[in-house]
Amino acid sequence: MKIAYASRTGNVESIVNQLDLESIHISSGTETIDEPYILFTYTDGWGDVPFEVETFLEINDPSLLQGVVASGDYSYGEAYCLAGDKIAEAYGVEVLYRVENAGTQEDLEAIRNVIE
Numbered sequence: 148m149k150i151a152y153a154s155r156t157g158n159v160e161s162i163v164n165q166l167d168l169e170s171i172h173i174s175s176g177t178e179t180i181d182e183p184y185i186l187f188t189y190t191d192g193w194g195d196v197p198f199e200v201e202t203f204l205e206i207n208d209p210s211l212l213q214g215v216v217a218s219g220d221y222s223y224g225e226a227y228c229l230a231g232d233k234i235a236e237a238y239g240v241e242v243l244y245r246v247e248n249a250g251t252q253e254d255l256e257a258i259r260n261v262i263e
């Protein structure tokens with residue numbers, strides 16, 4: 148399964164790099180994808196979907212999105228990883244996993260299992 152990911156400060160990128168799967172980095176949001184993929188994203192603002200991720204989702208075929216893995220920080224309380232929940236609701240997919248920052252080895256294992 149291909150991965151498309153957004154990462155501003157490197158946490159999501161470090162997770163994706165450890166998965167050893169084909170991936171594309173969403174940077175401006177104008178990147179295109181033409182095969183099924185899982186989206187990995189950080190959470191911005193107060194539970195917000197990063198701007199570049201919104202753009203990426205708008206310009207690409209929504210039927211290719213298979214699920215979302217969201218990264219956040221517990222200190223945001225109710226807004227923890229909410230970007231994932233918002234995308235899941237808008238696109239009718241599941242939040243496959245919520246991970247704090249760059250995650251632990253346990254998180255990595257769990258993510259590997261859930262995206263298999």
Ligand SMILES: Cc1cc2nc3c(=O)[nH]c(=O)nc-3n(C[C@H](O)[C@H](O)[C@H](O)COP(=O)(O)O)c2cc1C
Nearest residue numbers: 154155156157158159189190194219220227228248
């Ligand atoms: C300005 C800013 C706003 C954030 N807002 C949230 C938030 O609302 N909810 C949350 O769970 N995490 C929030 N975070 C935490 C990041 O989503 C989290 O650290 C994530 O791992 C960053 O991923 P990245 O290093 O790949 O960019 C915020 C971080 C920053 C810097």
